[in-house]
Amino acid sequence: MHLSTTTAVQSLAHIRQIEQTPLDQAIPWQSTYALIAASAQAHAERPALTFLETGQPGGPSTSWTYRELLQKIHQTANALFHLGVQSGDVVAILLPGGLAYHLALWGGEAAGIVQPLNPLLSEEKLLSLLRASGAKVLIAHGDDDDAHMRAKALRLQALLPSLQKVLLVTPRNGPVASPENLPAGVLDFHALVNAEPSDRLLSERVFSASDIAAYFHTGGTTGAPKLARHSHAAQVFTAWANATVQGFQCTDVTLNGYPLFHVAGVLPGALCSLAVGMHVIIPTAAMFRNREVIQNYWRLVAHHRCTLMSGVPTVLAALAAVPLAGADIATLRGVRTGAAPLPPELSQRFRQTLGLHINESLGMTETAGLSTVAPPGMDAPAGCVGWPLPHARVRIAALNADGQATGTELPAGGKGMVLYQGPNLFSGYLDSAETARSFTPDGWLITGDVGFVDEQGRLHLTGRAKDLIIRGGHNIDPKVIEDALGAHPAVALCAAVGAPDAYAGELPVAFATLKAGCEASEAELLGFTAERVDEGPAKPKSITILSTMPVTNVGKIYKPELRTLATGAVVQALVDQACSAAGLPQDQRPRVVAEGDGPVWVDSHGPGWAQVHARLQPLLEALPVKVNIRGS
Template identity: 40%
Template sequence: MNSMLWPTYDAPGDLTAIEAVPLTDRGLPESTYSLLSRAASLWPDRVAVSVLPDAARWEQPAERTFRELLADVHRVANLLHGLGVDRGDAVALLSPNCDELVTATLAAQLAGIAAPINPGLSPDHITQLLNRSGARVLVAAGPELDPGVWQTAREIASRGEVDALLVLRPTAGDGAAEPLAAIGDVRLGYLSAMAQDEPAFGFAGVEPTGSDLAAVFHTGGTTGTPKLAAHTHANEVSDAWMIAANGLLDEASTVFAALPLFHVNALVVTVLSPLFKGQRVVWAGPQGYRDADLYGCFWRLVERYRIAAMSSVPTVYALLAGCPVDADITSLRFALVGASPLPQAVRESFETHTGVALVEGYGLTEATCASARSFPYAPRPGAVGQRLPYQQVKTVEISASGEWVDLPHGAVGILAIKGPTVFPGYVTGRSSEGRLLLDGLGKLRDGWLDTGDLARIDADGFVHLAGRAKDLIIRGGHNIDPALIEDALLSHPDVTAAQAVGRPDPHAGEVPVAFVTVAPGATATAAELRDWARANVAEQAAAPKSVTVLEAMPVTDVGKPYKPALRAEATRDAVVAALAGVDEVAEVRGLVEDGGVVAEIEATTGLEEALVKDALGSFPIAWRLASRT
């Protein structure tokens, strides 16, 4: 194995030796296209992707070698180039996962810029993202693959928002494709049929360089306006290498993928990173981990394909911990977990049930994907992982005037990241030449990224999260912008103020809840306002579980909304519900401490701590017992 490309990286102590060699000397491919081309050159006849049509047909995948994958990417990229897609042009992708979506995503990065969009968003929200990216070509799920997404794509195209609509069929689709009714002057057709006669042995346009944009991913942020975080090819290749550099997986390893491709984890961890070592990726069907049938066959699937690694969110591992292990799963060396806090009870139940280590990680879209990971054989309790090679981390205190003050190891502050994976900025518009304009919007300072997360960092570079300074609600790994909920509630004539926060949940990590104040004499009830919000939010995942009417919103000394107090109240409510049958509990308080929330449980004598631990173990909650005297 090439020691320059693959240094020893098995334990926390390896970091110093790795960074003694500059990253520029590692010989990384310049672009995601170069990375794919390298894989096709080294392992042309090895299976690259095995895509399941759905969980019921888990033994009938559609498979392509690295040579075939590259040829298909060439065809689609040449089609996009012929449609006028240039280096600075975005191609929007709106579809659940399927075999063709993997190709289309890589081809969009070769011909122009990939702009994946969550198909669960409302048509208006999708249109905003299209307009922000400037995409005039839309690749979308067709009527056979997802009728709902197809209807949305047709509606958008009929309004003149795109010039071309390229349609995806289901993986291993049988029979003739359903005819597509014309949509005005929009160029319309099935992607595979339109691309089949395009050149397969090269790209007709200009190949991307490391500094060119590869993708723009939408991210939550703190306002209702869509924010598109841009990634360069160098961002994605370097982060994919940092993930692949671990010594736990070799060229013969197989990776399982089921997260949606509009999420950076799916792209970087399960598309790009395996290309470095020629690893096979087995993709779940279009519903991914949301396919209930997947859990009935999951362990047999692991045995059938000799899965060595997988990546998901805590909710999935909680479900798998309850699935009987009915197969030989000794091939599964570790399972990556991230996107939301990992409850200790979920870790314990999954690892005890399967014997497979959960490897926690941390990252965010603005730093491409991953910035820290843990080690299965060198646990660091309470940490989400050690910083990845060539990424610097620190904590800072940001003053009222915006000045940054660096904090020492062990001090809690805003987590900041610097290095080759930090994004160049958010898309703010287009230049007169049609290029995307980028701006850090206050998140970048001298190359450092303000993550908005509170953390402390120990002397070995391990990151210990201590809460979120930003307000995103993370439901099962899905980012929910609270402004979506707040705007929906503020559209009700009785509501005078609205704030949405996450309430701890044993299954989803967090679920959205809202707090409102209403006008004097208003008659709307909390239940009516909850139903109003559910009917008016832009995406169903953001529908609040509850709405609470307050006399006044908590505010800071300068009159700004104080969400930590609301998160504390939501946490108190979750704990009260979980301990409803415990007679010894006298009172539960939600407290804000060091920027985080702690549930303080006041109990009469006789309450056993083990009982509380059992009741709250699956919740991502910090709690403590206090005796009532």
Template identity: 40%
Template sequence: MTEDLLWPDYATPDDLAAIEAVPLEARGLPESTYALLARAATHWPNRTAITVLPDAARWREPLSRTFVEVLADVHRYANLLHHLGIRRRDAVAVMAPNCAELITATLAAQLAGIAVPLGGSLSRPHLGELLGRCGARVLITAGPDLAPDTWDTAQALARDGLLDAILAVRPTEAACTPEPLPAVAGVRVGYLGELAAAMGSSTFDGDLPRLSDLAAMFHTGGTTGTPKLAAHTHANEITDAWMLAASNLFDQDCVAFAALPLFHVNALVVTLLAPMFKGQTVVWAGPLGYRDPALYGEFWKIVEHYRIAAMSAVPTVYATLAQCPVDADISSLRFPMVGAAPLPIAVRDSFRASTGTSLIEGYGLTEATCASARSFPEAPRPRSVGQRLPYQRMRAVHVGADGTWEELPPGSTGVLAISGPTVFPGYVIGRGENGHVLDGLGKLVDGWLDTGDLAGIDGDGFVYLAGRAKDLIIRGGHNIDPASIEDALLAHPQVTAAGAVGRPDLHAGEVPVAYVTLAPGATVTESELRDWTHERVPDPAAAPKAVTVLDALPVTAVGKLYKLALRADATRSELRAALDEIDGVHDIEATIKGSAIVTTVKVSPSTDEAAIKAILGRYAIEWRLVVLS
């Protein structure tokens, strides 16, 4: 590998043109995620690769593994999978909270076959659908002493005839002898570490993956409707990880902190693969990651102890950290990266005021592997999520009624489209004679990915998001960006989180409403917050009709605000008010199905059904009427 070409000068936005003057193929990137790990083990054999905390309370008692030790573990696990019949085109499902064994098991699954990381919070029917679609018959999962609920789900899937083998992983630094695992008829059941102990650790027995081979399949697209499976090639993952590692910001001494779950692309690309390029140490949080309340009370001490320089999290994490008193020396923290959801201005400002460190914004999505843009701390562009990464092309387009795309000039807002080496090959829709069948499902047009985001791009390649196309609130034909409402609410000193959505409306189609959480001891009322927002949103049409205080906003497993749940609540509240004077209405339910909300109104037999139907029919919603017996 030509190291001179591998590492360009990448310190400022002006370096992009010079970087792209060298063809990507000439950079000499590793052939696979396995080759990347092998390279790190050759360059820095005895350097610590991962330091894994058992949990937030025991952060001083980690398990550390060098790059050589990680490589040996990956060989053992991959050889076990090979022994179980896994070959290059076979999927291996992985479902567990973060732990030391899960990190190496994920890499081993990509070496022996194709890793399919799954979130344990997905419903059993959805997990069964995803297993059937990818064809995985081997599941690496949490054992009973790591996550009992996940273990129960794994056994149920096996009893349903969906699996041939269950390989259980244990908590990091588990001290006691594990309990025997119950047998499941016709299924190989055992602890991953025990079964792999006898396997070879020096080499892998099977065929090595190549750049064009599939490396992983990540579920994406929802928490209620069956998620889609986005396929990633080794080239996708290696290239995206290199694009991040190429930055001059990150040197060999940069210690990173990882706490997002490994079924999320950010955890894999940003905090597992990218650090391997320069031999950086990564400190991994315990199984709950950022969802562990105890982590926040210890966080600044962890930063001081391990000299954490970089971390990656979602805005809700930084909003919480901004409220935690800094009780340690955190001068090492230079690169706190934020993405996965829009960054509210109030969160950005409060974190900087609390820590003295600025957040580094980025932008990406699973269908473009992970990261597609990142900002520069020394060259900020207000309101931008950053400059496109090298070799990724971006443009804003207008999508016509007939589906045709028209590229818009710099600065114009349209649907953001991306092309280049990180764009995924498609969603997995099944298996055929030649492997998995992939389909863009309308997201890929002539090699360009329709991100579903609205954005403008300036002449230097900086991206300015204007919201999700599907999150826009359309009031009487007037487009409202919910971020403008959320920013106004988050500017209030007692508001800790905010989400704005559209509520069905008889006259305007929908009107904006907002939901917030408040700081402990807050005294502000909902009506006061509504008035506060009315005075501060730039567009009078965006002023919310109502502000509702909740104990917590609904979020996905990785901390993204789950707006469908808020829209469902807003729909339910509107219809309760609209039907309040009609006798016999027992209940109103707003159920999330895929990306849609279906409202069910339950009434008694004596209810005036015609009157209810007349009211419901005036709303632009999907509804059904159920007469109770």
């Protein structure tokens, strides 16, 4: 039985109707392998995946049918089986986007447990993730190019005795360069895979829905490894529920530019599409990080006659600045975003300039990529992420003064912490203590999102609980500031964070980038924003104009780096205050270091440090954040 859908959901009553069919009847597949195999049987000769080598429409590309995809998944799983991979063994992936990534993902899940790795992470971070998972095999990029993934993979193998095999993948299925010089245990992926039978799984594995399919890294780029375990049932449910609610069809064509180490690219973006027999376009190895792809996006949509598109808000903002230039995008029937709140101004710009309405979704790693969906055709305001998936539930808990969830459930319209229960809840982190902290005593996932449910049962998001700016015990929603500032015609992207303050705890400040060719001063933006923020305490104290906005590897605005910048500005002001009181000239003042998402430092090596230290120390100690003194 393969997945076949009808029309997109348009009411909560429709979702309740879907729920009348027991889940075990609606979803007969015990694994991602079984789901893809069912699609391959139903859609054998339809195109499954097309990889674009360049961002130019009509450029060189490679396509696989569903029959070919399943055959190659069989070969990949069989190669891993012959290397000794069992159902509980971990196969890590360190690859750019491409066709081979899908073999590593779905062949890896058919053989064992996959662990997609972000190739942009530091070697130290990758090492900690591989140690935490105990990965036995690493499937890695085999070309010694600018990405440096091959060299990184070989160093990781040398540092990890538990990493028994490294399988190198080369573009266009070519042989690995200089195989005679490879260390022991490093093998040619394509040579291994091509030697295997393609018609079946040699392991004859019998899957259980509760079997773990994948470990996904979550929780940012710093701190201890935080690996979320996905069962096959959770991933299959996300694919089924997403396709069912949105009415996806086998005739749909989508361009999936999300990175495949991220849950959005793997599950809502890929597995869901494969579940219905959809055609998925992979826009080069760099995906949406490829400027050529962004510049030619609308021409690519027209060339491939795409019916569905999606991207995080920062990607959509970039696409909104790309003119259609005659590209016919009439085939598009759905535009989707998630991962971060959609600015109302961006939603309006898409509608006015492109004639497209953006629908939002809520998902997180811990819910296998999806929790709620605003289906195509739902005309909802920005911030509305739609209804919970069938068989899933959302409730809103009141927040305390620290922005934490309480045991009080709020009625419709009440803003608080979003809690979630559903069949696609993850199987916990590898760290059981971390798992316990993520749930309420009665078993609801604490999502970390702040929002409310309206009278129609739709969830509206306003931000992340950790992003709340807490000024003197007063919770300020940064989205209030961001919506106001983002409405300025010169602003491209913006974000508000809390800057540390000795008296209020935090004060609201904002950062913005400007559209190409536009100009605006801080004073102009401050005045514009203040007029549109009704709440006095929420009016930002400063707005800093940046040349580029810091973003994560999936394109979300990275607020930890903005908080570091905000803290650095506060510390710099205190240093200047202390230096002025000490009569210290500008060229002798201590330097403040505020870089990335790390701690803020004051350099004590300067000649005037002794004169200013006594005045500066109490000012720094009064702040609610730690400021380090370098060299003391």
